[in-house]
Amino acid sequence: MTDLGLIQPTSAxxxxxxxxxxxxxxxxxxxxxxxxxxxxxxxxxxxxxxxSSLWKKSxxxxxxxxELMKMTDRENRxxxxxxxxxxxxxxxxxxxxxxxxxxxxxxYQITNKFRDELRPRFGLLRGREFLMKDxxxxxxxxxxxxxxxxxxxxxxxxxFDYIGVNWIxxxxxxxxxxxxxxxxxxxxxxxxxxxxxxxxxxSEIFNEELVLHRSSTTSAELDTLECLNCGSKEFMSHVAxxxxxxxxLGTKYTKPLNATFVNFSGKSQSLEMGCYxxxxxxxxxxxxxxxxxxxxxxxxxxLVPYSIAIIPPKNGSKEEQYVGDLPEVLVNYLNxxxxxxxxxxxxxxxxxxxxxxDLKMLGIxxxxxxxxRLMEKPRIIELHDVYGDIVTDLTMDQVFNYxxxxxxxxxxx
Numbered sequence: 001m002t003d004l005g006l007i008q009p010t011s012a013x014x015x016x017x018x019x020x021x022x023x024x025x026x027x028x029x030x031x032x033x034x035x036x037x038x039x040x041x042x043x044x045x046x047x048x049x050x051x052s053s054l055w056k057k058s059x060x061x062x063x064x065x066x067e068l069m070k071m072t073d074r075e076n077r078x079x080x081x082x083x084x085x086x087x088x089x090x091x092x093x094x095x096x097x098x099x100x101x102x103x104x105x106x107x108y109q110i111t112n113k114f115r116d117e118l119r120p121r122f123g124l125l126r127g128r129e130f131l132m133k134d135x136x137x138x139x140x141x142x143x144x145x146x147x148x149x150x151x152x153x154x155x156x157x158x159x160f161d162y163i164g165v166n167w168i169x170x171x172x173x174x175x176x177x178x179x180x181x182x183x184x185x186x187x188x189x190x191x192x193x194x195x196x197x198x199x200x201x202x203s204e205i206f207n208e209e210l211v212l213h214r215s216s217t218t219s220a221e222l223d224t225l226e227c228l229n230c231g232s233k234e235f236m237s238h239v240a241x242x243x244x245x246x247x248x249l250g251t252k253y254t255k256p257l258n259a260t261f262v263n264f265s266g267k268s269q270s271l272e273m274g275c276y277x278x279x280x281x282x283x284x285x286x287x288x289x290x291x292x293x294x295x296x297x298x299x300x301x302x303l304v305p306y307s308i309a310i311i312p313p314k315n316g317s318k319e320e321q322y323v324g325d326l327p328e329v330l331v332n333y334l335n336x337x338x339x340x341x342x343x344x345x346x347x348x349x350x351x352x353x354x355x356x357x358d359l360k361m362l363g364i365x366x367x368x369x370x371x372x373r374l375m376e377k378p379r380i381i382e383l384h385d386v387y388g389d390i391v392t393d394l395t396m397d398q399v400f401n402y403x404x405x406x407x408x409x410x411x412x413x
Contacts, residue, residue: 001123001288004297004362013120013128020362023305025131025284029110031302032133032278034413035159039151041108041135046088048112049079054087057256064176069114069128081114086177086249086275089136090257093271098261100140103271104148108135110280122191124285125241133278138271140261142250145272149181149248152276156185156244159278162413164300165287168238170196171206171228172245177275178252185244187286192241201232208237241286242279249273297363298387301410306343308334308403309364311355313371315348322374330368330399337403360386366406368399 001007006021017025033043052070055061061068069081082088089107098105110133117128124130135152139145153169160167165187172184184207186196195208204227211228226233251270253259263269284303291298301307312327313320327344334342343364345355352371359367365387373380373393381399383392394402 001285007124013117013126015124015127015129020305021284024299024303025281027303027305028280028284029131029133031162031413032110032159032280035155035162036106036108036133036135039106039155040104041106043109044107045109045111046082046085046092048082048114050082050085050088052078052080054091054257055080058087058090058253059256060087060176067115067117069116083113083115084132084177084275084277085109085134086136086253086273087257090253090259090273093138093254093259094257098138098271100261100263103138103140103261104144105138106135106148107137108133108276122285124281125191125289126193127281130279131281133280135276137274137276138254138259138261139274140263140269140272142272145248145250145274146181149246149274152274153183153246156246156276156278160185160244163283163287163302165290167243168196168205168240170240171204171210173207173210174247177247177249179247179249179274181246181248183246184242186240186242187290188238189241189286189290190239191289192239194240194242196238196240197227197235198238199227199230199232200234200236202227202230204229241282241289243283243286244276244278246276247274249275292363296361299363299365301365302412304363304365306364307338307341307406307410308366308368309343309345309359310368311345311352311359311370312348313374314351319370319372319374322379323370326370326374326379326396329396333400334403337400337407356384 001021002009005018008016008018010016052061070078072078112129113132114129117126120127137148139148168186168188170184170186172182174182186194196205197208198205250272254271254273259271260268261271287300287303288297310327310330313323331342331344345359347355352369356367367384367386369382369384371382378395380393383394383399383402
């Protein structure tokens, strides 16, 4: 990502997002918005700074101390640069008079988070500043909370299916966030830091951490572990990158932080809570890690920065006099089919071959080349399916039809 100009490091664990990287990230956030709003999520934005006193009330301040970035204002009040917002959202609810008639309540945000990582590494996969989608849900009963939990996990499954990268869902440990039930979503990759176990007897899928957390066994002694579901000791193991996590929290945060609602009897009652995270910048880095070759980025189509690129002739070439306003005509028409999704490589001082190589490395899936065959009658345009390594010679009308067919096949949101 750094070599090809998607991001640029500023310090250990922090990065500038450059135009192509940001373009892809915006596609991802828009996709997440679609799936969150589909389950009744309401988008908000909470402050990055959270009073450390709230974390003290929940009991997490001491537990997470080493990973928290903190600051003190001129009045000596201590704040946390939030890595997550369970405490803050409960404080928001505490200052709102909520009736049972307003439930379920599903609030989410997509904002930068901060963690004082001991060893930032792997680019956006593990940084000190990262973009996260965090959804917080509130229900009136444990039963309703579990219904919400299942709905959100179903939405996550649909989201990852849409993105189009192979993924796996596993039971996970609650870690420092806690809760009675937890599931993780992973992309299988040797670059991952999680080890996922699949029981060969009952097909239960779980993060190795879950079993290690519940026993004194070390990872090196995994062959002595038993599946929590059936007791089998036969596992298939995969290394994976965690990209999403769901927690059914109950009243772990709402009780100490007084996040309540007025129930049917008119009495105050603690809300049943869940929290659901997606590592947005991590997903972006992960799809590239999983799909790309040693030389070229490969994107899932919903996240590619630009779906189509156009390469006009080189300055001074014979075909330049035949191109006329064809690049502008193509852009104007294709933008009607794929709005803001067409790139023109106007570095006409470079050869077509040099520009095609650069676009291939960036992972642009379709490239229109306006080359020597423009001199024929009718003018012939080369359309390269980069991922399929297929070149199709088309007339102008055929290009338009081809791109219309592409859009219908992609089923883009």
